Amino acid sequence: MKFPQLLAVLALACVLAACQGEAPASGAVSHVDEGAGHDEGEGGHGHDEGEESPSTVIPAAVAEKTGIKTQPAGPGVIADEHEVQGLLTPVEGRVAQVTARFPGPIRSARANVGDRVRAGQVLATIESNLSLSNYNVTAPIAGVVTSRSASVGALAGDGAPLFEVADLSQLWVDLHIFGADAQHIQPGVPVMVTRMSDGETAQTTLERVLPGMSTSSQSTVARATIENSDGLWRPGSAVKARITVAQQPVALLVPLAALQTMDGAEVVFVREGERYRAQPVQLGVRDARQVEVREGINQGDEVVVEQSYLLKADIGKEGAAHEH
Template sequence: MQLIKPLYWILVATCLAASPLLAAQDRDDASNEAQQTAPETKGPHGGLLLERDDATVELQIFEQGVPPEYRAWVTKDGKPMTDGVDLNVQLTRLGGQEDTFDFAFQGDYWLGDGVVTEPHSFDVEVTLALNGKKYQWQWESHEGRTRIAADIAEKAGIRTAEAGPGSIERTLTTYGRLTTAPEQIARVRARFPGVITRVNVRLGDRVAKGDLLAQVESNESLKTYDLRSPMDGVVTERQISVGEIAGDRPLFAITDLFTLWAELQVFPGQRTKVAVGQKVLLQAEGFNQQANISHLLPSPNNAPYTLARVKVDNPDGTLNPGLLMAGDIVVETLEVPLAVENRALQPFRDWSVVFIQVGDTYEIRPLELGPSDGTLTEVLGGLQAGDRYVVDNSYLIKADIEKSGASHDH
């Protein structure tokens, strides 16, 4: 079923794109085509050629060796204009943000006063005042953008979250093994020497405190007495069978495996960053658990590391002593003003992006990223607090945008 959802969504989206309703809407918009369609003619510098009566503006986003900037060449009656020009470009982005550029002459071209930030997806309005006459052009220049109806997004499992502050955790990775504490092992002996007349448990059985383990007939009294479990746990040793003589040696070992300890090796270069109480993210194959450092102990046999002991809950008994374990110790928590969930990030061209949502419209937002942990990444630029961005199934948005063949042409 997981594979059917995206396929269903793509098929439905394709059908909607070709529906009579949308075709009718396209016909209604035909009267605005002159203003809404991007110019197709290119000028000698490779920019868009805007023509109206006797005035021409070639407008280009130039980004070779410099941050993206507007450059323009203005002519009247075919003559280049180097003064007396009032040129303005206003960009309206998805969500309503407006960027305005005024132009000053630089000797060879007119230069806009600012950086044209990515994505280069906006509604464009160009205004030229020349010798007391005003000229205006408008068109849509969209890239990295798609529309998905709310019901289709819901069926596809597309979910969004609001961008805001977060906590980034810096971690130190350590390794070790699971073990038991000495107090978690109880060895059961016979109180009096005698013959084992009954054994009630097998190796690996779970027992509760007070459960019958075996019965012994005393050599002195010839009376039978019970051996019972002193604690809840698992029978990890059984050294006796019916008919054997019980002496001083342990007959059973009962081990509490419902609580284990991860003993993580902290080397000298790490020791100053580690303290009792710090949070640890424990991981093994098929296992993840969050806990805290309970003790810091010298290693046995004078080994060159400290043992960080972390209590591990094992209520189902699925973990066993000796299991190799990785522990990411949280050594610092950074409170950042803006962060996104890591699962929302997608590669797009040369960027790491998220996809913002405004109504039924989704669009890329290339991000400048800061520190990251296993869950969140700080955002240094490219997104605003309060923006809604796609968290679940963001790859579907990416696939739809790439399917549409969105260009990066100015």
Template sequence: MNRQFFLLLCTLSLAACGDAPKPAAAPAAAAPAASLLQLSDTQQREAGVRLAAAAPAEIAETLTVYGEISATDDRLRRISARYPGIAREVLKKVGDSVRAGDTLVVVESNDSLVPYRISAPIAGRVLERHVNPGEAMSEQNLFVIADLSRVWAQLSVFPADAARVSPNQRVEVRAEREAEAQSASIEYVAPDADSAARRVRVRATLDNADGRWRPGQFVAADIVVAQHSAAVSVPQSALQDIDGQPHVFVRSDKGFAARALRLGRQDRRNAEVLEGLKAGENVVVANSYLLKSEWLSREE
């Protein structure tokens, strides 16, 4: 059993055995005092229950699109031989990190038979290698090297949605099956649709100092196309479904109770509250599912 869940059940069970708090004047929608869940500050910390106040927020209207990661053009180098010859030594392979000046290949010139070295012009990572020891080479690309400390998210937008997208809009980019996103700004929107893919290309630059993003990696992105002000909102992590209706667990000076809500606009972070909650009321925003389990068990 989850340790937090076990601790919470134990503390709630002990609280239930004590004297029930005396009823107090409350709105008609409030839960009876006897049914409130009781948790001290220490018990909340041990169970990982965290609170936050319902507050105003900006709710983002987003357009979800997909694409892939690529190296940026200004940080990409294609390296070829200065003179035709034979590759005598090939010192780097795909995936290797290189520093500017590192030797990539030693070439024996066809004209002078004197070896010369081809070096990396920039620091980065080897993305492609098109030469092996003993092979003849002339003008073909031998290596492709990219500095991947910054990369492009190349996104595709349906032409019907392109009018809603413009430079400087915020975009949240995330890898497939990952919830954590990186925020960036749209910096380029193609003037027309790609004739083959029938999509409009959109681009944003991502910081990649930690190496999180890899060229060719599939990504999803939420482009913020509008913002709406909500007078009262709660984090998505606070919401629990009870009998098909969204609820939050509200703490008062008497204890915790489930409160049904009517929601308005939502984004990945927050949900607008139209009815059921006032700004400033404290709600559980972490591990509220533990309270939900105990709450439902008391209704059985």
């Protein structure tokens, strides 16, 4: 058990011990192996009456304090997803080179890397060697200055690049797909892109799969576009993404975080008032976040979806005490 989980288990044990020291009216905790049946509801997901289901009682205040949360089990969609990585790049056609029209010394430079500029804004002034008069160099598009080579007093050559301005309000996400995975990925499918720096996500759609191969990685490149109005997605940054290639509706599902293993069986914890019952379940298809439940619980059952390991530890502790 990881150290943070161990601390949470110890915290629950301390709170429960305090509750047990109070008068019975305060909601003391008890542990039972009972055969309280749970009638099979519509959809055929119930379990047989008379099955013994280990359970524990935890007062609502204790459950809230220790972070135990539930949500009703219900229908949903299981996604067939491919996890890939990629890079953010500027959109082609949204990067402009700012050059000198006539050679001559640079008299002023008015923008630095990182500055936001508008179309037509003066970036530098150059004295033309031909006319000996000054002329302005302006930004051809609105965007961010991404590079600058202009220095006051330096000689600007004819057509020499002085600045680069990029419109970064949208970025391409170039995702690298290897091997047979490329055969299953087609344009038009959903893509969830995640920034590696802070975990921020953006939902988009795969636009195209490029016909060639990336020579450096020998991968197929799939491309999507994300919005970047706040400028926090940065060109050149590595990202990871989930490409959804298929979706399968299911009658009943729960988050993977709801699952625990007890006595070799997969279980979820169903809340009935202040009692939490460990209910064995038969599982079906799953994705990275959730799993289909084919038997064991009914639609609408309140299933523990956070801190389920605390309940497993609490029931296991009581079971060990009985063995002695």
